[in-house]
Amino acid sequence: MRIVAILSILILIGCSNESKIERIDGSEIEKEQLTEKIKSLMESADVNGLAVSILNNNESVYQKTYGYSNWSTKDTLNNNSIFYGASLSKAVFAVLVMQLVEEGKINLDTPLQNYLDKPLSEYEFNRDWRGYDDLKDDKRYECITARMCLSHTTGLPNWRFLTKSGFDINGKLHFRHEPGTRYSYSGEGISLLQFVVEKITGKGLEAIAQEKIFQPLEMKRTSYIYVQQEKFKNQYVYGNDKNQKMIPFDEADEAGAAGTLCTTLADYSKFIEALLKYKLISKHSFDEMFNKQVSINSKQQFGPNALVETSENEDIGLGYGLGWGLLETPYGFGAFKEGHSEGFQHYSIVFPEKQMGMVILSNSDNGESIFMELLEIGIGDTYTPWEWENYIPYNNNP
Incomplete structure (x- = not known):
């Protein structure tokens, strides 16, 4: 009888633990409590769909997923619904580059120009806004390295077509800062590194990512080519604006390391798990990737306050x-990556020393307004700089 009683207690303890989530500060939250809080937040902030x-x-x-993948037809989200991942693309690409570093195919500190057969500015592209002809008289591009691209210190703008006066498809590529001197988020820098990686390997980004990350992890619904496939019919997610108006589906038929990833909650969670377990890169590469390359002193990440x-x-x-x-907490460092585009807003953060993380x-377009509270209640993350990220809470009083 005594043994039976002990086993019963152990089973009860196990069931109890399975119903709770541990936070980084050691506190816990019941899963049901979190679920109800998420539903309440979504209703209060007019968030159409969420996956956590x-x-x-x-x-x-x-x-868990909440809300709709298609607001007009009221198709519900599920763990295999395919989201446009926006800049989560960059986090995956960084891991891919670290794999190539381990293989000796690229060095983080070798100027990218050294890997090319001719000056960068002389290469031709099928899209005018992709080329580097604008830099032919500015040789500073010759010193840009993979480390600068991944740490956003190339000095290049986020996108050449996002000018001070607004969107301009004819915007010129230029240096906003001296390469290697300060943090300035740059999709252009990531795209440059992608171009060189494809030249080095002789393969396109999609092929490399499938070979090294997506297929090994069985991320079957993840791709850098964001086009609707018949086999995944009705599994694609549609974005919504702040007024809950659905935004037309915008396909990306060309793989872009800076922002064309499509993925699911289940797939991206596999990626995060594998990363934290050193299944994708070695502990040495992991430490290098999460070693602070540059401090950030800007008031906000984007806009005039940058x-x-x-x-x-x-x-x-x-x-x-x-x-x-990167950020620092009493519980170890946190490593985060956002994704933001019209109709899609994402955030992921991991605390490797606590073996914890969260994917949202x-x-x-109202999603980011609940991120601060969601991170706090979900994993006890009160450290994400929500003002710097412009994650202004829906109930914030100016």
């Missing part, structure tokens, strides 16, 4: 590694 994954001990212990210096985030040691943002995918 939480990791404890480097394993997903909570994966040029305003501040000490507001010194307490969390805000900075950037290779492909991931949203197909609503």
